[in-house]
Amino acid sequence: MSAAVRPGVDSLVAAAAAGRRLLLLFDFDGTLSPTVPRPEQARLPTATRQILEELAAAGCQLGVLSGRSLSDLRGRVDLPGVWLAGSGGLELWIEGSPGRKPQRAAEMTTMAAWARDVACEIDRLPGAWLEQKPFGLTIHHRGASPETVAAVRKLAAGLQARTADVRVAVCTLGVEVTPCPEVHKGTAVAEFIAAVGEGSLGLFYAGNEANDAEAMAEVSQRGGWVVGVGEAAPPSHDRVSSPTDLGELLASLASALGRLRRRRGPSDSLR
Numbered sequence: 001m002s003a004a005v006r007p008g009v010d011s012l013v014a015a016a017a018a019g020r021r022l023l024l025l026f027d028f029d030g031t032l033s034p035t036v037p038r039p040e041q042a043r044l045p046t047a048t049r050q051i052l053e054e055l056a057a058a059g060c061q062l063g064v065l066s067g068r069s070l071s072d073l074r075g076r077v078d079l080p081g082v083w084l085a086g087s088g089g090l091e092l093w094i095e096g097s098p099g100r101k102p103q104r105a106a107e108m109t110t111m112a113a114w115a116r117d118v119a120c121e122i123d124r125l126p127g128a129w130l131e132q133k134p135f136g137l138t139i140h141h142r143g144a145s146p147e148t149v150a151a152v153r154k155l156a157a158g159l160q161a162r163t164a165d166v167r168v169a170v171c172t173l174g175v176e177v178t179p180c181p182e183v184h185k186g187t188a189v190a191e192f193i194a195a196v197g198e199g200s201l202g203l204f205y206a207g208n209e210a211n212d213a214e215a216m217a218e219v220s221q222r223g224g225w226v227v228g229v230g231e232a233a234p235p236s237h238d239r240v241s242s243p244t245d246l247g248e249l250l251a252s253l254a255s256a257l258g259r260l261r262r263r264r265g266p267s268d269s270l271r
């Protein structure tokens with residue numbers, strides 16, 4: 001683990017030692033899971049899964065937030081007790097119960113109509129493809145030429161210019177479009193915090209993309225520690241270069257919490 005992130009790890013351990021519950025939040029693709037050529041190939045690495053299990057066993061509340069649909073994300077994370085936010089914060093899974101889902105039919109209709117309008121144009125762009133999700137859509141362009149990326153972003157800008165009723169997030173691997181522009185990963189973070197209990201928390205968020213910016217800002221404003229993964233990550237307190245490096249950071253945190261727990265005795269759960 002890089003020495004640069006040691007103070008952040010120490011701050012979380014100090015929070016736990018002071019009796020504060022740790023709420024550790026992560027983006028999935030490119031943060032916990034390495035970037036792969038096709039989104040359906042993304043997996044939670046076994047080593048990272050084991051570390052997350054250790055952190056949960058130490059009493060940390062974990063949450064994973066993604067642009068993927070909730071059902072897709074559940075299939076990939078599949079860890080008991082982990083809270084989830086799918087569709088960029090539109091679908092929540094807290095304490096094993098699905099939370100609210102978007103009810104704004106007009107926005108869904110706007111988005112679907114636009115997708116129909118641009119489907120043919122996207123088909124003509126080599127390396128780009130449209131994914132329709134339950135509460136949004138993504139135009140993927142991972143691995144495509146700069147010309148394709150530029151064309152996809154131009155299409156998305158056209159949509160955003162046409163309506164303020166949808167949210168367009170321009171990311172390095174594609175463009176995400178969701179209804180309910182006021183709902184995002186940042187609002188999901190706020191709901192997770194409210195569900196744990198606002199009073200006494202140690203907060204952490206790791207993300208790698210523009211669509212993590214609101215979540216990072218929310219955690220930072222509440223005094224939490226924000227780590228960016230890779231070069232495209234929004235402004236953050238610290239940066240690691242890859243999901244593997246983030247795994248090392250989390251392993252270091254899990255070890256430190258384990259030592260703290262052993263010092264306190266076997267019944268302590270760090271809550």
Ligand SMILES: [Mg+2]
Nearest residue numbers: 027029030209
């Ligand atoms: Mg990501």
